Amino acid sequence: MATDTQIRIGVMGCAEIARKVSRAIHLAPNATIVAVASRSLEKAKSFASSNGYPESTKIHGSYESILEDPEVDALYVPLPTSLHVEWAIRAAEKGKHILLEKPVAMNVAEFDKIVAACEANGVQIMDGTMWVHNPRTAKLKEFLSDSDRFGQLKTVQSCFSFAGDEDFLKNDIRVKPGLDGLGALGDAGWYTIRATLLANNFELPKTVTAFTGAVLNESGVILSCGASLSWEDGRTATIYCSFLANLTMEIIAIGTKGTLKVHDFIIPFKETEASFTTSTKSWFNELVTEWVNPPSENTVKTELPQEACMVREFARLVGEIKNNGAKPDGFWPSISRKTQLVVDAVKESIDKNYEQISLSGR
């Protein structure tokens, strides 16, 4: 049951991912689900009951209808990417705060329109990248910022692959040009780009060059690709994303003094804890037959699932606006935009036969 201090969230679309985020909204102490919408009343009703929504939840049979619901402070929007620009703008215009699934748009021009609508209407927008809200991520950043233990970043390599089955590769919205048309790059690649930017304090690279050998389906949707990124001062990065290879998700960040490794950065192996590996000033013994200062593991307990931490942070920002007259926080949309910019650049490089793309001035 909603309390006065809880942000009232409507769920706009009954995608698979909305099941997990619905649970997260239930778990977040400062948020509650008050409404759900689908294009059919039946589907919304069935989704609500199979996901344990409270009896009081309002069921909407259209997206338009939930936008008009005065009881809804904010919307969680898991619609296909190609629909984001329309529905996020309409939500903002109705004064609804927006938790928007990633990728945030088909390209940065679309996202800029969404952000403009949010700014004009004073609403918060945040994308649905869950892992950055895991308490582990703050610890990763702490290590990466430590001049004694990590030093200056030199390179960061990240990858996310999973093996879509035959049905996925034929029917999932992520392989359909008109739906989540950015394919593996917009889905899996989004996370690797976010990790890369996070390790670089959200400084955009100077250039982005896709690796030769990207795999596209017959509709031209990317199923697998990679890219190298480089910064003015010699920092480099690589990303790799694929729907065609066994589930793997890694970050390796190497600094002048230390190394960080994460083997499960997007979805931790276990929900209740998350680990990462660090090493500092690693070297060899005298005869170079063993390591001195080898990597060691660090574990962080996670009392709330990372997606509930995400909802809690979103609801906190909305609460500040709603109850305390604060302004929307610009950090979250700014990193969504940068992530989208790099997604766009990788795609542009692939479209231009693996040409090097400059991000200067973007």
Next chain:
Amino acid sequence: MATDTQIRIGVMGCAEIARKVSRAIHLAPNATIVAVASRSLEKAKSFASSNGYPESTKIHGSYESILEDPEVDALYVPLPTSLHVEWAIRAAEKGKHILLEKPVAMNVAEFDKIVAACEANGVQIMDGTMWVHNPRTAKLKEFLSDSDRFGQLKTVQSCFSFAGDEDFLKNDIRVKPGLDGLGALGDAGWYTIRATLLANNFELPKTVTAFTGAVLNESGVILSCGASLSWEDGRTATIYCSFLANLTMEIIAIGTKGTLKVHDFIIPFKETEASFTTSTKSWFNELVTEWVNPPSENTVKTELPQEACMVREFARLVGEIKNNGAKPDGFWPSISRKTQLVVDAVKESIDKNYEQISLSGR
């Protein structure tokens, strides 16, 4: 003391790495050190005594002299890379088998001359890449070849970096254009390229493209670089090597069904055992909050250090030739050549402003 079944090895040059390989020759059951050479008799004498060489070891004050030593079956050659072409050819012409430090040459044209001399004189050549002789490596190959557990290779990413100190970056032969002039690429990069080729059953990539952002010193020697590689069928790889970042060495190979990870592939954390991580058909639980089939660790005991396994294998092949009239084994020079070809291609790509280099027909 040498026995009849032991291959008599001469150490040609007293480089730092020769200390470790001298110990390996002592440990290998089928090899023994019978001679050592340096450009000065004093240096050779002092090296022999500080490395526990037997009293009977012949001390040579020149490289010419050890070539003439009739008691020497084979030479271990840790000379700077730029000297390999001269001294390996002269050794072959004297009928000496050759264990040659990597990189094998300054370029593949030089190496082809060395191989031609070895073939003309019926001598074995093998390069000094120790890690491939670790018993763990056979286990890695077993996993990579397993169609049920690993499936088809999709990508392999490897890196090797270490942080050279001020003295290293100023004075080490690996940063001098006239000595080991291939810098981090010929040294650290060699291993990553070998790992990449090994995972690809030694099939050469179709193209090699260096990452923008390679770091060169004022003499033009590579201190840090990376590259992407791609094969006809969509397989890809990346390598990264650096003298400027904390010690890190990784292989991540991702197949359609499985993933292999090695965190210490060149020098294992401990000499007495070596580990690697495998996973097969990894997926998520129903709500995508935890993993199903997460990675698990495998450990291989190593009774002999990997460099002693290398010497043992080299001596075994030499013994087959010397005692049983066998022909030199062509596998080892063939993978040295392929590794060198990729080294050359990465360097060529950097020299040509990160152009894509085709390996077709090389």
